[in-house]
Amino acid sequence: MVEEDNSQSRSPPRQPPTAEEQSVAKANEAIAIRPKRGRLTLLSRRIYNALLYHSQRQGVDEPVYRLTLSELIGDARFNSNNTELLKSHLRDMQATTIEWSTSSSSLKRWVSSQLLGTVTIEEQGRGRPCMVTWRYPDEIKERLVKPHQYTRVLLEMSSQMRSYSAAVLYEIGARYLTSPGRLSMREDVVWWAAVLTGRSDIKEVDYRFLKRDVISKALAEIDALCEDFGLELIEHKRGRKIEEIQFRVVPKVQQRLGDISASNRNVFDLALVGRLIALGLKQDEAQDLYATTDEGQIRATLDHVDQRLRNASMPVLKSPAAYFKDALKKGYAGVTAMEPAPSSGPAPALAPPAAVLSEADRLRRIRELWENDRMGQARAVFAEMPQPMQAEVRTRFEAERLDQVAAPIARAWRRDGPASRVAATTFFRWLAEDTWPEEPSDRVLLDFALQRGVAGL
Numbered sequence: 001m002v003e004e005d006n007s008q009s010r011s012p013p014r015q016p017p018t019a020e021e022q023s024v025a026k027a028n029e030a031i032a033i034r035p036k037r038g039r040l041t042l043l044s045r046r047i048y049n050a051l052l053y054h055s056q057r058q059g060v061d062e063p064v065y066r067l068t069l070s071e072l073i074g075d076a077r078f079n080s081n082n083t084e085l086l087k088s089h090l091r092d093m094q095a096t097t098i099e100w101s102t103s104s105s106s107l108k109r110w111v112s113s114q115l116l117g118t119v120t121i122e123e124q125g126r127g128r129p130c131m132v133t134w135r136y137p138d139e140i141k142e143r144l145v146k147p148h149q150y151t152r153v154l155l156e157m158s159s160q161m162r163s164y165s166a167a168v169l170y171e172i173g174a175r176y177l178t179s180p181g182r183l184s185m186r187e188d189v190v191w192w193a194a195v196l197t198g199r200s201d202i203k204e205v206d207y208r209f210l211k212r213d214v215i216s217k218a219l220a221e222i223d224a225l226c227e228d229f230g231l232e233l234i235e236h237k238r239g240r241k242i243e244e245i246q247f248r249v250v251p252k253v254q255q256r257l258g259d260i261s262a263s264n265r266n267v268f269d270l271a272l273v274g275r276l277i278a279l280g281l282k283q284d285e286a287q288d289l290y291a292t293t294d295e296g297q298i299r300a301t302l303d304h305v306d307q308r309l310r311n312a313s314m315p316v317l318k319s320p321a322a323y324f325k326d327a328l329k330k331g332y333a334g335v336t337a338m339e340p341a342p343s344s345g346p347a348p349a350l351a352p353p354a355a356v357l358s359e360a361d362r363l364r365r366i367r368e369l370w371e372n373d374r375m376g377q378a379r380a381v382f383a384e385m386p387q388p389m390q391a392e393v394r395t396r397f398e399a400e401r402l403d404q405v406a407a408p409i410a411r412a413w414r415r416d417g418p419a420s421r422v423a424a425t426t427f428f429r430w431l432a433e434d435t436w437p438e439e440p441s442d443r444v445l446l447d448f449a450l451q452r453g454v455a456g457l
Contacts (some may be wrong), residue, residue, distance in 0.1 A: 022075070022155045024053040027147035031171045032185065032195050036112070038096035040198030041287050042164040043076070044089040048115065049158055050075035051134055052144060060146040069121065069130040075155060083121060083130075085274060088283060090119045096200075113137045151175040160225045162290075165196040165218035169247065173222065173229050176249045186236065186246040207242050215245075224412055224420075227252060275302050280321035301328045366445045371432070373448070375425070378432035382418065393431065394418070401430050 026049070033040065050072055055065045069083070093116040117135035124131065136144055151174050161167040176184050187195075193205045196214050215233060223230050229251050236244040276286035276298070290298065305324045309317060317323050382390060394417065402410055405426055413423035440448075 166221040374432040
């Protein structure tokens with residue numbers, strides 16, 4: 001008896017989508033969400049987009065959607081298996097009330113609903129994957145999973161954003177990029193404050209602070225990370241008071257995104273947020289701090305606080321969270337700044353009182369200030385080079401270092417070169433190391449500290 005050959009009928013294994021293919025058709029009503037209750041965060045928005053992406057792949061007819069926890073973690077771009085933190089973000093979405101309004105010639109309809117329905121996490125035992133299942137409220141399910149009017153949002157691009165406000169403005173920019181006037185909705189300042197912060201408790205706003213602390217930072221983030229477009233703020237006054245704002249979408253010269261490897265993704269480090277919470281920061285405060293602060297600064301300051309807590313010869317810290325925030329503000333960990341100080345001026349004295357720092361901490365702090373100074377010298381040397389020599393140095397940097405840096409930095413470099421706010425520090429640090437490769441001795445560092453008059457060292 002001859003066995004039937006079924007090899008021809010077998011379908012080839014399905015290839016995972018590339019970064020460019022992994023997009024979600026997001027209903028336009030779900031982009032500028034103004035929550036009526038609860039609060040949305042950057043990570044909850046990422047999780048929501050990832051769940052929506054898989055819901056659309058599984059189809060609108062499915063009563064419940066199902067996914068492995070590891071796949072959700074990968075698509076939402078965070079790197080922790082801490083399911084308790086994940087559960088807290090899922091609860092945030094379940095507790096967030098949103099309103100949907102539609103109107104036609106014959107019908108006007110208003111719906112108030114949860115953002116997400118029932119969610120289940122099933123741990124199936126050793127050797128079997130942990131599964132996540134979820135539902136959407138029936139009233140809005142079809143409009144979410146199979147929308148008629150929608151905007152294509154790349155999960156990879158959305159995940160590059162480090163603040164909630166930038167993530168929202170990126171999606172708004174994607175929505176209006178192809179519209180004739182390229183102008184966003186025009187709304188009052190309180191409306192925008194709620195939409196850009198994800199908060200439902202905002203009743204009144206000082207526009208100066210909203211612009212400084214939320215809008216300007218988000219616009220700078222989009223300008224640095226988004227290759228397709230930038231956004232311009234348009235302010236509408238009544239008398240001398242700005243009461244309404246909107247945004248104009250400004251297309252950039254089209255460049256290919258390319259496949260971004262997993263190692264270069266801007267991963268939301270949930271473990272780092274967990275360390276902040278463990279110190280005593282509230283979850284919202286920890287996430288906001290993470291979104292608006294350089295990750296290297298946070299990590300270095302946490303390490304500094306850990307060392308301080310382990311030092312038995314020092315007084316016990318009454319509030320590790322307060323000490324952390326003070327250390328971050330004053331630069332106790334000595335993390336290199338984005339813009340190094342020019343070599344002609346004294347280095348900034350950011351160290352805490354000498355009693356706080358150990359001998360090893362002081363030496364490390366001096367070295368970091370010394371590296372700052374070298375970067376300033378490298379910047380000055382580069383500025384004095386003739387253009388052919390500058391071009392040669394840039395070419396060598398691209399060959400030796402560019403494939404090792406994070407994708408947003410590489411894209412910023414290709415677009416703006418040494419003038420880039422994002423890529424300049426990486427370039428001038430490399431140039432300093434290339435120009436002066438020798439390691440400084442303790443004597444050299446001590447002389448540097450004495451010459452610069454570094455306080456507290």
